[in-house]
Amino acid sequence: MATALHSVFLFLILSLLTTIISAHNITNILSEFPEYSQFNTFLSQTKLADEINSRQAITILVLNNGVLSTLTDKQPLPVIKTALSIHVLLDYYDPQKLHQISKGTTLTTTLYQTTGNAQDNLGFVNITDLKGGNVGFGSAAPGSKLDSTYTKSVKQLPYNISVLEISSPIIAPGILAAPAPAPSGSDVNITALLEKAGCKIFTSLIVSSGVIKTFQSAIEKSLTIFAPSDGAFKAPRLPDLNKLTNAQVVSLIEYHASPDYIPFGTLRTSKDPINTLASNGAGILVLTTTTAGDSVTLHSGLTSSRIAETVLDATPVVIFTVDSVLLPTELFGKAPSPAPAGEPVASPSPTPVLAPSPNESPSPFADSPPAPPAEAPGEVPADAPSDDSENSKSDNGNAGPVMVSPVLSVLLTVSTIVIFFIILS
Numbered sequence: 107m108a109t110a111l112h113s114v115f116l117f118l119i120l121s122l123l124t125t126i127i128s129a130h131n132i133t134n135i136l137s138e139f140p141e142y143s144q145f146n147t148f149l150s151q152t153k154l155a156d157e158i159n160s161r162q163a164i165t166i167l168v169l170n171n172g173v174l175s176t177l178t179d180k181q182p183l184p185v186i187k188t189a190l191s192i193h194v195l196l197d198y199y200d201p202q203k204l205h206q207i208s209k210g211t212t213l214t215t216t217l218y219q220t221t222g223n224a225q226d227n228l229g230f231v232n233i234t235d236l237k238g239g240n241v242g243f244g245s246a247a248p249g250s251k252l253d254s255t256y257t258k259s260v261k262q263l264p265y266n267i268s269v270l271e272i273s274s275p276i277i278a279p280g281i282l283a284a285p286a287p288a289p290s291g292s293d294v295n296i297t298a299l300l301e302k303a304g305c306k307i308f309t310s311l312i313v314s315s316g317v318i319k320t321f322q323s324a325i326e327k328s329l330t331i332f333a334p335s336d337g338a339f340k341a342p343r344l345p346d347l348n349k350l351t352n353a354q355v356v357s358l359i360e361y362h363a364s365p366d367y368i369p370f371g372t373l374r375t376s377k378d379p380i381n382t383l384a385s386n387g388a389g390i391l392v393l394t395t396t397t398a399g400d401s402v403t404l405h406s407g408l409t410s411s412r413i414a415e416t417v418l419d420a421t422p423v424v425i426f427t428v429d430s431v432l433l434p435t436e437l438f439g440k441a442p443s444p445a446p447a448g449e450p451v452a453s454p455s456p457t458p459v460l461a462p463s464p465n466e467s468p469s470p471f472a473d474s475p476p477a478p479p480a481e482a483p484g485e486v487p488a489d490a491p492s493d494d495s496e497n498s499k500s501d502n503g504n505a506g507p508v509m510v511s512p513v514l515s516v517l518l519t520v521s522t523i524v525i526f527f528i529i530l531s
């Protein structure tokens with residue numbers, strides 16, 4: 107009897123936990139509804155799902171597969187991403203709230219507004235109480251019609267996420283007719299874009315090493331590039347690129363790219379290590395991220411760099427510039443052992459060594475003494491042109507624990523309850 111009770115409690119607790127942990131997973135929510143499978147697939151492909159999962163108080167206006175196809179047929183992914191981001195409202199609307207809009211009409215912000223590409227109210231949706239109890243939706247852009255109406259509630263997790271079905275797509279003027287916000291897929295001229303973005307040195311390395319071919323074939327599927335700016339190559343303590351073998355240059359460049367589509371929103375929210383083109387699926391030569399507010403920093407183990415700018419986000423290709431060259435530990439030596447916060451790095455050998463070819467050059471570092479002096483306590487390393495690109499060497503700025511702790515505390519609370527019940531019964 108007691109055992110049965112335990113099982114019941116455990117089952118209840120476990121299902122509660124599952125609900126809590128997956129509460130914000132839109133992919134999971136929609137997977138229960140085959141009629142929205144296309145909508146769900148597009149949310150995943152465009153990575154809008156990551157943005158949705160990272161926000162609280164959000165409403166998704168879904169379209170069933172038949173209706174959605176009228177919107178997405180023959181459209182390239184970047185256009186679909188824009189169109190769907192207009193269907194993500196940055197506020198929580200359940201059916202009740204929809205019918206209680208003050209003065210019967212309101213404008214609400216959408217995810218599209220956050221991209222910075224929306225002009226003329228294109229990033230807002232007009233919600234209006236229509237006659238006969240209907241609720242109409244339309245673009246807030248002047249001259250738009252409210253020809254989409256609320257049809258039914260799909261799912262609510264108050265007050266975090268609400269999924270509502272609407273009758274037809276909300277189409278902001280110009281979104282579908284206009285050429286894609288950026289060329290998509292194989293139309294992208296990587297070298298031209300990178301040169302224009304101030305990454306001439308990186309571009310010439312891509313071309314001279316032949317990695318451009320790898321990039322061009324990756325672009326057909328998905329590709330993310332983290333291109334160091336020209337300033338990044340002027341930083342002291344960089345290996346002398348002329349002394350690297352071609353294989354090392356190839357690895358170094360491939361380390362600055364991922365075979366996945368990782369737009370900024372995903373970079374900001376995902377805690378998973380980033381597979382690079384240099385990783386070859388072996389789990390090494392990965393990058394990790396930390397987030398502070400809206401700023402994302404990449405870490406190689408040896409060096410760190412802030413994401414400076416998004417040059418291109420055209421699903422499934424994204425190109426960022428970064429402030430510093432990312433040196434993979436596997437190629438350039440061991441990571442300095444993380445010093446406890448506030449203590450000087452006293453370790454005698456944080457000096458990176460060129461592992462693969464020790465005979466080539468005793469000092470792979472161009473403009474610096476063979477052994478960089480240990481950093482003074484609390485001092486920001488002065489080796490990068492940009493102030494904030496290298497200031498979290500030991501991953502102390504990790505935002506992970508902050509995000510994880512609510513789940514942990516729930517786990518702890520629940521375990522306490524379980525133990526309490528077990529003792530009781």
Ligand SMILES: *[C@@H]1O[C@H](CO)[C@@H](O)[C@H](O)[C@H]1NC(C)=O
Nearest residue numbers: 126129130162264265266512
């Ligand atoms: C829902 O949002 C509130 C804050 O608005 C937050 O405290 C809570 O953890 C969220 N619940 C879930 C299940 O994510």
Ligand SMILES: *[C@@H]1O[C@H](CO)[C@@H](O)[C@H](O)[C@H]1NC(C)=O
Nearest residue numbers: 128131132133134135137159
């Ligand atoms: C969301 O759910 C899907 C399918 O249910 C799963 O594959 C995915 O890993 C989940 N994502 C997160 C961030 O938990």
Ligand SMILES: *[C@@H]1O[C@H](CO)[C@@H](O)[C@H](O)[C@H]1NC(C)=O
Nearest residue numbers: 211212213232233234250252
């Ligand atoms: C929403 O659209 C309707 C119809 O075009 C308009 O009358 C109303 O003023 C709009 N609402 C807001 C808040 O702009």
Ligand SMILES: *[C@@H]1O[C@H](CO)[C@@H](O)[C@H](O)[C@H]1NC(C)=O
Nearest residue numbers: 294295296297298299301302
């Ligand atoms: C890409 O742009 C560069 C100029 O930066 C040009 O030389 C090259 O021919 C272009 N490649 C393609 C495939 O259009």
